[in-house]
Amino acid sequence: MHLLNLGILAHVDAGKTSLTERLLHTVGVIDEIGSVDDGSTQTDSLALERQRGITIKSAVVSFAVDDVTVNLIDTPGHPDFIAEVERVLSVLDGAVLVISAVEGVQAQTRVLMRTLQRLRIPTLVFVNKIDRPGAQDERVLRNISARLTEAIVPMGGIDEPGTRDAHFTPFDARSLGPRLLDRLAERDDGLLAAYVDDERAVSYGRLRAALAEQTRRAVVHPVFFGSAVTGAGVPELIAGIKELLPAADSDPDGPVSGTVFKVERGPAGEKIAYARMFSGTVRTRDRLLMRGGEEGKVTAISVFDSGSDVRATEVAAGRIGKLWGLADIRIGDCLGMPRKGTAEHHFSPPTLETVVVPTSPADNGALHLALTQLAEQDPLIDLRHDEVRKEISVSLYGEVQKEVIQATLADEFGVAVTFRETTPLCVERPMGTGTAVEFNGKDPNPFLATVGLRIDPAPTGSGVEFRLEVELGSMPYAFFKAVEDTVREALGQGLNGWQVTGCTVTMTHCGYSPRQSHAHQGFDKSMSSTGADFRGLTPLVVMAALREAGTQVYEPMHRFRLELPADTLGAVLPLLARQRAVPRTTETHGTSCVLEGRVPVARVHELEQQLPALTRGEGELECAFDHYAPVAGGSAPDRPRTDLNPLDRKEYLLNVTRRVGG
Known part of the structure; x- marks a missing residue:
């Protein structure tokens, strides 16, 4: 028996969950096809998914095709829930990317395909909704080739597109053979040599074998057409899943x-x-x-x-x-045993943040517990607790995710909440080099520890690197570990309250008081260094070094692609200017125009809201995180601190004293 873990991915509303239902019905797992609109599908089991008609959480369902057992994972299509897709990608053997035959390639389709290609996940393309008015196979194929990849192999064509009788007709050997030969020979020297010697010597069977081999290497992508509603093309897709996608690598007797x-x-x-x-x-x-x-x-x-x-x-x-x-x-x-690459992120992290406020102050404790459980299911929510203001912030991908969190808290936990204004998640980077040191036994250091640190700028995207310029054996390893862990924690909030990144922190000085005791008595921690001394002192040294280095606040920027009617460009350009969007390229194709450029994440939501009115509803905006850029003009935005505020030495030492009980 072969196993295949298969992901179904798509832009929202391309028909991904409906296709899952049709697959299960076709292979005999279910007797009646559920409806997304009616909330009766197998994989959308959450009440909120049924109400909204969208997939929010990934779901697994299994079926057999002859001797192949398929674990099918239905994933969310809305970009606000890309974190769910992120986690699923690491467990897939293959994927089916669903595209609407009417809308064609959409924003999320491009994001998903780029990631599938980068991870080299074997992928079939299923063009859905061929029964819908406006469906066209050749137009969609051109769209896929231009906006996704040229490495596609159409496996057939559509008859009577745009009607209830639309159906998929697979190409026969005579029609498919030349198409396969042209596409596959580009990546198979043996096939190309045989073709040059004698085109007729390349059998159709050899071409099908080469198609399966190249599909499994994720260098070509067979394209099927059909309709999840009518079932057209689904049997051919199932046959393609069995023939063209690889079985799971498995060693049941190996290490776990x-x-x-x-x-x-x-x-x-x-x-x-x-x-x-x-x-x-x-x-x-x-x-x-x-x-x-x-x-x-x-x-x-x-x-x-x-x-x-x-x-x-x-x-x-x-x-x-x-x-x-x-x-x-x-x-x-x-x-x-961990696998190589399991810690990699395939998509950008959330770039927005909001404060969650319970409608009733009495629900503060319940809200904390509920959000903690939600963060277990979605770590990228990234809770941030402000003990001073008694507030909790969550990280977000977009406004729809905020609405879903609100509904989930109300329905599953009975906690009614509102949200503060959504703000962008900025970062800080050091502008120069800064050093600081505090010595054990010298005022004003109240801790039994010596810590010296140097902070240097590092290349963009390098995170935080910790190094030693002192001998590792010069004090117990636990103290070095306490310093490193505290450095990373302290840099979670820089001079302006944002996470500090792109820097190297070097420990330049260290020292401690060895374990001591009074005669005939036990260990006296008032005379001997402990990990608490290093954890208490390190934030003060970090902030002093950071002050000397100085920091610059960077805001998240999205790259955008905007397709709109050419005659509306004059009305849209002032809107882009108001939202601080900077077009880099502009191309006109007949009556349509395509702009590409950069826009601050903080302005994307307003841009999305105003665009339809200026483009007669025809403007298509595609955005994805691109980079962080220095905040332009005015003072840098601050973020309220949630730590013990090591920027204020007096306040910090009072807070530390209270925390350790006087």
Whole structure:
């Protein structure tokens, strides 16, 4: 039996969930096809998904095609929930990218295809909605070739497009053979040599084998057409999934290695981890090594089979299982041996932030608990607690995600909330070099520790690197670790309150008071250094060095692509100027015009709102995070601090004293 973990990806409303339903019906898993509009689909199980008709959380369902068992993962299409897609990509063997035959390639389609290609995930393209008025195969193929990739192989054509009778007609060997030969010979020297010697000597069977081989290497992408509503083209797509996509690599007898891509809570509040196993076999009562060397004991397992999950005693390599008993598990955790590249981010992190405010102040505690549970399911929410103001901030991709969080808190936790204005998440970078040092036993240092640090600028995108210019054996390793951990924590809030990035921090001085005790008595920590001394002193040294270096605040910028009627360009350009958008290129194609450029993330939402009125509803805006740019003009925006404020020495020392109890 072969296993295949397959992702269904698309821009929102391309028909991805409807296609999942049709696949399950065609292979006999379900007797009746659910409707997204009616909220009766298999994979959109959340009440909020049924109400809104969109996928918010990834869902797994299984079916068999002859001797191939497919674990199909339905993913969200709305860009606000790209974090769900991020986690699923790491467990896929192949993907089906769904495109509407009417709308063609859309903004999210491009983002997804670029990522699938970068990760080299074998991908089939399914052009859906051929029964809709306006559907055209040749136009969509040109659209795919121009905006996604030229490495496509149409597997057939549409008859009677735009009607209820529209159907997909696969090319026969005579029609498909020359198309395959032209496309595949570009990437197969043996095939090209055979073609040059004698075109007739290249058999159709050899071409089909070469198509499967190149598809599995993700260098070509077969294109199928059909309709999830009528079922046209779906049997051919299923045959293509079986023939062209690779089976899961699996070694059930190897060392245990798996990735957790989803965490949910059961009826009793227990955590349930969805894990793709790459190697080894996990059995009930096994103890698994997790993040940070922690262990957890598996108390129950289920695997996916015939449209649902069923209890099992084990989950082997290649399969996806649900695991109970891992109380400390989090999304992204590796089980057993970590895989190379599992920590990589495929999409940009959230660039927006908002404060969540409970409608009733009495719900503060309940809100904290609810958001903590939501952050377990979506780590990129990234909670930020302000103990001084008793506020909680969350990171966001967009306004729709904010609405979903609000509805989830109300429906699942009974907590009504509002939100403050959404603001961009900026970063700080050091402008120069700064140094600071405080010595043990010398005023005004109240801590039994010596810490000296130098902060230097580093290349963009390098994060924070910690180095030593002192001997590692000059004091206990635990003290060095305390300094490094505290440096990283302190740089979470720079001079203006934003996370500091793009810098190298070097420890230049260190020192401590060795363990001492009074005669006939135990250890006296008032005379001996502890980790708390280094954790307490380091933020003061970090901020002093950062002050000397100086920092610049950078705001997130999106690259945009705007397609609009050419006669509306004159009305749109002033809007772009008001939103600080800078067009870099402008191209005119007949009656349409395409602008590409950069725009501050803070201005994207307003741009999206005003654009339809100026373009007769025909303007198509595509945005994606591009880079951080220095905040232009005026004073740099500040972010309220949530730490003990090491920028104010007196306030900081008072706060530290209170925290340790006087």
